[in-house]
Amino acid sequence: MDTPAAAPYNPGMVPARPLPFIKMHGLGNDFVVLDAREQPVPLDAAAIRLLGDRRRGIGFDQMITIEPSDKADAFMRIHNADGSEVESCGNAARCIGALLMRETGHDSVSIDTLGGWLEAKSGAEGRITVDMGEPRFDWQAIPLARAMDTVTLDYAHAGYDRPGAVNVGNPHVVFFVADALAVPLAEIGPKIECDPLFPQRINVEFAQVVDRSHIRMRVWERGAGITRACGTGACATLAAAARRGLAERKAEIMLDGGPLLIEWAANNRIYMTGPATEAFRGEIPPSFWAALETA
Template sequence: MRVPFIKMHGLGNDFVVLDAREDSLPALEAAVVAAIANRQTGIGCDQLIVLEPSETADFRMRIFNSDGGEVEACGNASRAVALLHGRPAQLETAGATIAISPAQGGATVDMGEPRFDWNAIPLAYAMDTLTMPVGWDGLDNPAAVNVGNPHVIFFVGNCDAVPLETIGPQIERDPLFPERVNVNVATIESREAIRLRVWERGAGLTRACGTGACATAIAAMRRGLVERTVIVTLPGGPLTIEWTSDNRILMTGPATESFRGSFEWDDFAGANA
């Protein structure tokens, strides 16, 4: 079975997109996803994106991290899919139904409403999610926000100085987070600007994380550190995040199609990660 794919990225956060809206695919086992995502022996990507028919929206987007695990949301992939689709649409994801709208060179995505309750993150037990009374190796008192997937956000003087490659996986898998968590370290540069690095659950260090930018901006707004519209700059580039008066999160930024190709499904079926 030969399967076409589209390689895309949003600020360097890259995806292999499989369009199964008309022709279905075999079951996507974690080992198959991980084999496709492998940068040495597969196509290579941070996330595998599968588009399918939907009964409740224009179509459905499924998101698989490079370790093979399926997750609820991906802001950068949502922009890429908007660019690919070419017109406004309602997009079903495991986290929520979101609105996508292509724009020049990218897209605006209505990511829905943020959630702050401890059991909506989720956390293992009740606590204040605006200033959490916990810490790890000098990273203390984070905020937590669910924007379709769970994020914990630490505000620090210099996010580039944090050894995120070592502390990120520790926090991601801490028992406090029963569904694991995305780890964000952010520096407030002004009332309109945030600098951000992200350890992404199931994918590791990433050049860009759309939901991380949304969660970090919302956490900073809740603490009164920035205005209701802010530019969040990740290693891959900037995103504009707005928290509207009706409690919606709007994310605007670029997306790019890199190339197209095809592969034999059996080359990856049953492969080990």
């Protein structure tokens, strides 16, 4: 299926009206959701960073803007807390899918993103399953700075080596380790993220294979840092592990925030199942943005 064209985005302003928002999370990976389907919400990187500040703003790992789409039920735009725009977010896809299904009364919805077209479906016990599409393994699709076998990269940092690489709408590098909790993630995560081998920066996972159906994983997200969960990271970890023969093509990925069920199906598509939680709703007053003038 062709990836739908992205909606236009015009940054550089802040709203002069109260701005409604929804705070949501997927296993602790938290989002501020803005609805721009009827009226644009153009925020530049400085405004996004202020909103994402956990002391001066609302705080989030990613800001999600729901925009109109003529190819899907909605377009999902994703910005990290540092203001950078990214292609895909699995936990956010479950959250936006849950919102759209509640809004429409349907049990499935389609979501357009920069990383590709997604479909979300409702499941048992309030869980949401998202078709995350087909993983890509070519070195140029990750992308890497030079040709390399992505099953096992010829790369090492701080004693951690031979990771796998995969693009699941955004780029990931997955290191397999004996103890995921022992990895000094805050120290080495940002260095690997910005290594010259990864020209668009990269999401970094450290995965401990408990058995062929259970993997413990921790993540350093590009532009967000350590997060309690990463849906695309869980998908990438399962794909990387299965390619190396370390796990089955269906497994539970245990994140800091809880488990996701990931299946790399026979049709080559990856399906992610997990919860989507709404925390609260509110409004951002126009006076909030005055802080940008003194920042």
